[in-house]
Amino acid sequence: MIRLQGISQVFRSRDGARVAALDDVDLSVASEQFACIVGPSGCGKSTLLRLVAGLIAPTRGTIEVGGRRVDGPREDVGIVFQKPTLFPWASVLENVLMPLKLMGRPTASHRQRAMDLLEMVGLGGFETRLPGELSGGMQQRAAICRALIHDPPILLMDEPFGALDALTREEMTLELLSIWQERRKTIVFVTHSITEAVLLADKVVVMSARPGRIVSDLDVALPRPRSFAQEGLPEFQAVAASVRASIFSRRKGGADAR
Template identity: 65%
Template sequence: MISIDNLSKVFHSRDGAKVFALEDVSLTVGDNEFITIVGPSGCGKSTLLRLVSGLIQPSSGSVAIDRTIVIEPRQDTGIVFQMPVLLPWATILDNVLFPLKMLGRDVTGGIVKARHLLNMVGLGGFEQKYPRELSGGMQQRAAICRSLIHNPSVLLMDEPFGALDALTREEMALEVLRIWTEEPKTILFVTHSITEAVLLADRVVVMSPRPGRIAEIIDINLPRPRTFEIEAHHEFQKAAQRVRGLIFGNRDEQQTSS
């Protein structure tokens, strides 16, 4: 379980001015729950994920995973960024195994797991290829495998499909759902796509403009497994419309007040 309690983050610009990225964010995420986070650009979505990961520390408030306060990156947490960030000189198999090397775990024993993950995402047979030999979507699949190799209980995904074309993006969204079904994890998934947010989530967290606060949390009561055909479902359209209204309503209010 992830417990986020009154979390705030303030950065300082070069001229010393304070930039309030997040303010009093509180959220509880259950085990194996799939949470998507949406909001306007600059609302602190990525900052929230970095705080949960332990890559940065809050200005106030706290993040706890399984009742342990997060003060540094944890071995039970995996991260997928917008870009794959694969090692260009290493094969795809070695890239997937890299976290095990960093954690001092048994790499030889991890090869079976790595091959299983690569097969699961359609990269069987590409183990000895190099990143430059793969498409962007294939590289991101490899990055997802790398984030899962050490069997984390929490997976943080920061706009992982943002650099992909529309068709590949849809394919990858369904791939993540399939992986989550086969190997359940607690997932926090940041996206700019309202459709993606509703398709994937158990709950959608909608953020307000900076300083980022939680404007609303929307339950997605749609049957699983899901495909993009579910977009025609009345409840899907209702949820997407609510998310859209919150995001653009907040933006319009901010522009009116400025």
């Protein structure tokens, strides 16, 4: 479904120096697969998502989605950011319908769908509220509905639960799993949390920082549906340990090389 080949991304920093955000990254995510990208800050995880979304163009390499080369923003992608980024002037319902309005499509026919989505994430009855009246977790749920409104086959999530407290975060993780169970999508999910990655993903991609490279690509064969109870199982621990090992071994190696 998603295939990145030899992707390098170089940014020019403010003082004119060239900063390599990504270096020769190869990655493929199968259709309806749940891929988590884990790595330290500055490893180019967010850049990777923006490349797949077509929001930025790679310096080198090619990206294909569904067999077609990505050369600009694409409508078959839903994006969830770290912050909910709902529009404070629009009601929850209007916010969920916003992508359609921005695309210039009619929204009347999607009203019911928006309501259903909100119902699914437990926001039924909050349609007319303004985002400012909702808690952070509720806002992020609405943001997920917004990303799903045009039923995109691909969902890109950039540390969507990073700004939430630990309890809400666990709740949202389970919520996302059940949404994915119900409506299969190809998901690329960026996170800092190893537990979150292992719990959610079919495959965990570990990245290193400066320049961003893929260190390892691990398949998670834990049975679904998943729950936090699995966290104590040896299989879970084994996967988490190998993810952790590849993050930290790489870090040490990088420090030695310097």
